Amino acid sequence: MVSENNLSMPSDADLRRLIHFSAGDGRIWLAGNRMVLLHLGGLASLRKELIQAIGIEQTRRVLKRAGYESGVRDAALARQVRPNGNPFEQFAVGPQLHMLEGAVQVTPELCEFDLEAGTHHGIFRWDHSWEVETHVRDFGPQNDPVCWMLIGYASGYTSTFFGRQFVYRETQCAACGHDHCRIEGRALEEWPDGEQLMEDYRADSLLVRMEDLQADLESLRVSLSPSDDLGELIGRSKSFEKAIELLRKAAATQVTVLLTGETGVGKERFARTLHAMSPRADKPFVAINCAALPHELIESELFGAEKGAFTGAGAARPGRFERADGGTLFLDELGELPPSAQAKLLRVLQTGEVERLGATAVRKVDVRVVAATNVDLEAAVEAGRFRRDLMYRLNVYPIPIPPLRDRIEDIEPLANHMLHAFMALHNKRVAGISDRALDAMRNYAWPGNVRELENLIERGLIITTTGQMVDVDDLFAVAPPPPPVTLSESGELQQAMPADLDTLYDELQKRGLSLEALEDALIQQAVDRAGGNLSAAARALGLTRPQLSYRLQRTRER
Numbered sequence: 001m002v003s004e005n006n007l008s009m010p011s012d013a014d015l016r017r018l019i020h021f022s023a024g025d026g027r028i029w030l031a032g033n034r035m036v037l038l039h040l041g042g043l044a045s046l047r048k049e050l051i052q053a054i055g056i057e058q059t060r061r062v063l064k065r066a067g068y069e070s071g072v073r074d075a076a077l078a079r080q081v082r083p084n085g086n087p088f089e090q091f092a093v094g095p096q097l098h099m100l101e102g103a104v105q106v107t108p109e110l111c112e113f114d115l116e117a118g119t120h121h122g123i124f125r126w127d128h129s130w131e132v133e134t135h136v137r138d139f140g141p142q143n144d145p146v147c148w149m150l151i152g153y154a155s156g157y158t159s160t161f162f163g164r165q166f167v168y169r170e171t172q173c174a175a176c177g178h179d180h181c182r183i184e185g186r187a188l189e190e191w192p193d194g195e196q197l198m199e200d201y202r203a204d205s206l207l208v209r210m211e212d213l214q215a216d217l218e219s220l221r222v223s224l225s226p227s228d229d230l231g232e233l234i235g236r237s238k239s240f241e242k243a244i245e246l247l248r249k250a251a252a253t254q255v256t257v258l259l260t261g262e263t264g265v266g267k268e269r270f271a272r273t274l275h276a277m278s279p280r281a282d283k284p285f286v287a288i289n290c291a292a293l294p295h296e297l298i299e300s301e302l303f304g305a306e307k308g309a310f311t312g313a314g315a316a317r318p319g320r321f322e323r324a325d326g327g328t329l330f331l332d333e334l335g336e337l338p339p340s341a342q343a344k345l346l347r348v349l350q351t352g353e354v355e356r357l358g359a360t361a362v363r364k365v366d367v368r369v370v371a372a373t374n375v376d377l378e379a380a381v382e383a384g385r386f387r388r389d390l391m392y393r394l395n396v397y398p399i400p401i402p403p404l405r406d407r408i409e410d411i412e413p414l415a416n417h418m419l420h421a422f423m424a425l426h427n428k429r430v431a432g433i434s435d436r437a438l439d440a441m442r443n444y445a446w447p448g449n450v451r452e453l454e455n456l457i458e459r460g461l462i463i464t465t466t467g468q469m470v471d472v473d474d475l476f477a478v479a480p481p482p483p484p485v486t487l488s489e490s491g492e493l494q495q496a497m498p499a500d501l502d503t504l505y506d507e508l509q510k511r512g513l514s515l516e517a518l519e520d521a522l523i524q525q526a527v528d529r530a531g532g533n534l535s536a537a538a539r540a541l542g543l544t545r546p547q548l549s550y551r552l553q554r555t556r557e558r
């Protein structure tokens with residue numbers, strides 16, 4: 001058991017540096033999480049109206065859970081920020097952020113850790129709780145504690161910090177006539193009434209329960225796909241909805257469908273969904289990638305071969321057309337089909353009959369063909385690589401699948417869905433995807449589309465430490481530059497360097513700054529941020545320590 005005797009909080013300079021005011025685009029960041037600077041009066045009005053609308057019990061639960069969510073997010077930061085701190089210094093990130101966020105003043109009175117058992121016992125004093133201030137103003141003195149969001153925060157923070165369930169409770173509250181509030185936290189099972197305390201954190205409304213069921217259902221769908229209407233297709237953007245509408249209309253008919261779109265947009269998923277929505281759903285879905293097979297094999301794969309039809313054809317075997325009988329055949333990368341196979345495919349489409357290689361008779365098949373291509377078939381026809389008559393035959397009902405950059409609002413639901421699927425696959429849990437990471441994803445061009453997003457999410461999950469948020473650095477090798485304004489240690493907003501080259505250049509012109517002056521300012525900034533540690537400052541600037549010393553010397557001589 002480590003009982004920290006020195007309970008004075010460490011400097012919060014490292015935490016202040018995590019706050020970035022980016023007023024130019026209307027955002028404030030705490031590391032990767034977007035924050036909002038609210039008027040206490042506005043928050044008080046929300047709290048009051050909630051109490052009047054749904055009662056004090058329900059409001060307490062709602063606010064506790066809201067506080068809990070904030071605590072979870074801040075805890076994901078704690079070990080990242082102070083990797084080398086002692087247990088108390090690391091844990092203090094929560095109380096210190098709580099203060100920086102303007103929630104309450106926190107004074108530690110007892111803070112014990114048993115790191116081996118992963119447990120903790122803490123007692124903190126709270127002053128200036130915003131909830132006491134507003135609640136007493138609106139409703140007068142109370143018999144029960146009112147710091148609901150705050151206590152939710154403490155519980156969510158501690159539980160996420162230790163990776164097991166902790167509950168903090170108010171042993172006294174200033175709203176009940178005490179001088180200040182006091183809170184005490186223990187692991188759930190160490191409280192005799194722990195289960196009762198946890199009740200407030202359980203999603204208890206019918207609506208929330210239904211949402212949980214929905215989530216369970218979704219995960220079942222992932223493992224059973226394709227079985228339902230939209231299967232793995234996720235989206236709400238206009239361009240996505242439009243493609244889905246075309247897909248639904250085609251599903252009910254027997255029409256041959258041509259899916260077009262860039263590499264990685266998920267054409268096979270659309271094809272599977274079309275099949276699942278069609279009357280052929282209980283019959284086979286067979287896929288073949290025309291680009292993945294050598295030319296000499298593709299015909300026997302598609303149409304089958306009789307015994308001895310060609311060298312290596314030891315036994316007679318049916319082709320994909322026959323195996324898809326009654327169902328759907330998906331021809332991916334159709335543009336890569338060699339000319340002789342094109343001629344045979346055309347014949348099958350015209351007659352509904354397949355002839356195996358080396359066979360003397362034909363077989364009747366009933367197959368709905370769905371083809372996909374990422375090349376412009378029209379251009380391939382012009383270039384003589386694709387038969388015009390086959391193109392006409394296949395291009396009856398084209399469905400363009402939009403690239404990911406045209407469906408920006410789908411990125412978040414897609415990313416979350418993928419994250420959950422990969423968490424199940426890799427048996428690893430992270431806290432979610434940070435707002436900043438989502439923002440970066442929305443601003444990225446996605447040349448590899450949904451497939452690229454999938455790769456990035458899987459990599460992000462693997463890199464991210466268990467329990468933390470997947471942040472922008474975990475997804476993209478190069479993080480975008482930090483927003484331009486930060487909170488200084490003296491509590492003032494300070495102008496940092498503008499974020500991109502254009503604005504940087506404009507700023508230089510506007511201020512009449514020389515390159516030398518900019519260099520001096522940058523060097524000074526690096527030295528200040530490193531707390532005067534020249535080696536660290538040099539690393540941050542990509543210089544060696546002697547190079548930095550030389551430049552500093554020159555700066556001072558100017």
Ligand SMILES: [Zn+2]
Nearest residue numbers: 147173174181
């Ligand atoms: Zn209180």
